[in-house]
Amino acid sequence: MAALLRFEHVDAGYGNVRILEDLSFEAEYGQILGVIGPNGCGKTTMFNACIGHITPTSGHILFDGKDISKFSPAKRVHMGIGRTYQVPRPFENMSVFENVLVSAVHGAGHTERQGARIAEEALGITGLTEKAELIAGSLTLLDRKRLEIARALGTEPKLLLLDEVAAGLIETEIKDIMKLVADLKSKRGLTIVWIEHVIETMVGATDALMCISEGHELLIGDPRAVMDSREVEEVYLGASDEEVNAA
Amino acid sequence: MSKSSKIRVVVILAVVIALYVIPQSPLTTDNTMRIGLLIALYCTLGLMWNLMAGYTGMVSLGQQIFIGIAGYNVAVFATTFGLPFWAGMFCGAGISVLLSVALSFLLFRMKGMYFAIATWITSEALKIIFTSWEFVNMGGGMTIKLRPYPDVFELYYISLTLVIGAFLVVFFVLNSRIGLGLKAMRDDDDASAAMGVNIFRAKLLCFMISGFVTGLCGALFYINQGSIFPGPGFGISWTVAAVFIVIIGGIGTITGPIVGAIIYVFLSEFLSQYQGYSMIILGVIAIAVILGLPYGIVGTIERKFGFEVLSTRRTMKNLLSGGRANVDYSRGRDLRVSK
Numbered sequence A: 001m002a003a004l005l006r007f008e009h010v011d012a013g014y015g016n017v018r019i020l021e022d023l024s025f026e027a028e029y030g031q032i033l034g035v036i037g038p039n040g041c042g043k044t045t046m047f048n049a050c051i052g053h054i055t056p057t058s059g060h061i062l063f064d065g066k067d068i069s070k071f072s073p074a075k076r077v078h079m080g081i082g083r084t085y086q087v088p089r090p091f092e093n094m095s096v097f098e099n100v101l102v103s104a105v106h107g108a109g110h111t112e113r114q115g116a117r118i119a120e121e122a123l124g125i126t127g128l129t130e131k132a133e134l135i136a137g138s139l140t141l142l143d144r145k146r147l148e149i150a151r152a153l154g155t156e157p158k159l160l161l162l163d164e165v166a167a168g169l170i171e172t173e174i175k176d177i178m179k180l181v182a183d184l185k186s187k188r189g190l191t192i193v194w195i196e197h198v199i200e201t202m203v204g205a206t207d208a209l210m211c212i213s214e215g216h217e218l219l220i221g222d223p224r225a226v227m228d229s230r231e232v233e234e235v236y237l238g239a240s241d242e243e244v245n246a247a
Numbered sequence B: 001m002s003k004s005s006k007i008r009v010v011v012i013l014a015v016v017i018a019l020y021v022i023p024q025s026p027l028t029t030d031n032t033m034r035i036g037l038l039i040a041l042y043c044t045l046g047l048m049w050n051l052m053a054g055y056t057g058m059v060s061l062g063q064q065i066f067i068g069i070a071g072y073n074v075a076v077f078a079t080t081f082g083l084p085f086w087a088g089m090f091c092g093a094g095i096s097v098l099l100s101v102a103l104s105f106l107l108f109r110m111k112g113m114y115f116a117i118a119t120w121i122t123s124e125a126l127k128i129i130f131t132s133w134e135f136v137n138m139g140g141g142m143t144i145k146l147r148p149y150p151d152v153f154e155l156y157y158i159s160l161t162l163v164i165g166a167f168l169v170v171f172f173v174l175n176s177r178i179g180l181g182l183k184a185m186r187d188d189d190d191a192s193a194a195m196g197v198n199i200f201r202a203k204l205l206c207f208m209i210s211g212f213v214t215g216l217c218g219a220l221f222y223i224n225q226g227s228i229f230p231g232p233g234f235g236i237s238w239t240v241a242a243v244f245i246v247i248i249g250g251i252g253t254i255t256g257p258i259v260g261a262i263i264y265v266f267l268s269e270f271l272s273q274y275q276g277y278s279m280i281i282l283g284v285i286a287i288a289v290i291l292g293l294p295y296g297i298v299g300t301i302e303r304k305f306g307f308e309v310l311s312t313r314r315t316m317k318n319l320l321s322g323g324r325a326n327v328d329y330s331r332g333r334d335l336r337v338s339k
Helices: A043-051 A073-079 A096-107 A112-125 A141-154 A171-188 A199-205 A223-228 A230-246 B003-024 B030-056 B064-080 B085-107 B112-131 B152-175 B177-187 B189-194 B199-225 B237-249 B256-271 B278-292 B296-305 B316-320
Strands: A003-014 A017-028 A032-036 A058-063 A081-083 A159-163 A191-195 A208-213 A216-221
Touching (some): A003 A191, A017 A032, A017 A043, A017 A058, A032 A043, A043 A073, A043 A191, A073 A081, A073 B189, A096 A112, A096 A141, A112 A171, A112 B316, A141 A159, A171 A191, A171 A199, A216 A230, B003 B030, B003 B152, B030 B152, B030 B237, B030 B256, B064 B085, B064 B199, B152 B177, B152 B199, B177 B189, B177 B199, B237 B256, B237 B278
Parallel strands (some): A017 A216, A032 A191, A032 A208
Antiparallel strands (some): A003 A058, A208 A216
16 A cells, blocks of 8 residues: 555544545655645644544545554654654643653653654754753743754654644744755655645645645645645635625 | 762651650650551542542542541451451551442543542442441441450551551552543643643543542541441541641642641641641641642742652653753743742
């Protein structure tokens, strides 16, 4: 099987609210799959279903060929899924180093001494080495986003789920993050699913692009082709065009 | 070991030895021993509540479950069966552990205030059961009959050993890999699960330890007291005391409960002459401390001087080589209050 992550007709939501409706897609090994879609379409919910914060009400999620739909988050992390949060959620009262140590020890299953090396490396990759002993709650937004990535890397994932790591950053910072992601793919061979609103980022940096609309996949394929398609323009850009015309 | 941690170990050992030796001096009276005993027991109570609330975010209002269960065990074993007190003490602590496992499946489905209220309801339910259970003399309570009855010196030494044991357990749990996960869980449990922390197992371990040690603590309280009634035995005031001790001392600090317990015991001794007002005065003091020193006495001192008496903080330098690096607290912002 060529797919590392595979959604098969997944329905999922919170309580009685169904967000994902019959969502199917796959992310191939070593690929960067970009995910776009209007606000509230279910991008982050898809990640929550991936990591196990919510369980699908129907359909299956396959990771590396295994059905993980009912597994606990911890077990999924142990299998090799690492995620970041759109709004960074560092462990505020722990140091930056300890944040990453948690994921290396509990996610990747190392001892604290081995884990410290993994954490050191992850902090090096994300440029946080200097700030290792700061309390995570004191970091700026860019550093918090970096810490999200460092923490996910600490779990030694096969699949990395990036949730809007570039949103809210200024242009030079976005360039830094994009280079980081490109390196993760080329040097570490990670498979990456990447949600982002910054369109220009997505076309250049991804191998395939998926547009989600109302919890369902609208189009998956070559990034440029997806961006240029009429359907995507309608659901994703059309709304803003109308707003522009109206104004 | 670095120089500063050597000094620390020496100081701690000296204090422990002093606590064992001082009672042998001719100056100590039964009353000072009684106060020492209460400080040791309340400190243990605080340590166990702190392990749950301060390090894992499980705010329990039901610590009296274990106190009452163990207290009644001692009473039943001693008075009904004529067995020595330690049999009832350990059986009570054992039942507390079993109870914590059984309750975990229900209680751990809830978080935050819902968890707190559910633990309280459980203790109230037990109070009603014990009030209507003929075997334990219903609401009439039980007298603990022991021959010979352990004197205050004996109880002091047992309690002192218990509180030192409780410290060691907390220290080792927090320094273990589970402790690392617990601290992550306290800050954000969803995110810690997404980093691979097995939340249920970590919570259960804490709840079991807390049940066992609080049970031993409750048994000693009631051996010291001589009789038990369902109302006070399963009363919320046990947890209120633990909360007061931990908040005053410093939530999430290892040494906070010592300071808190000393203040609590002396205050309640002093306030016992103002029956009826004592709780109001304790409440006002707690509010004043929360407003003035939001991290408690020990927590505020540690933050001010960037120093922890017993640290469970991991530093990169320390784990990669040895030696101690300092954490920059001054730039840290704390969300414990605003959260």
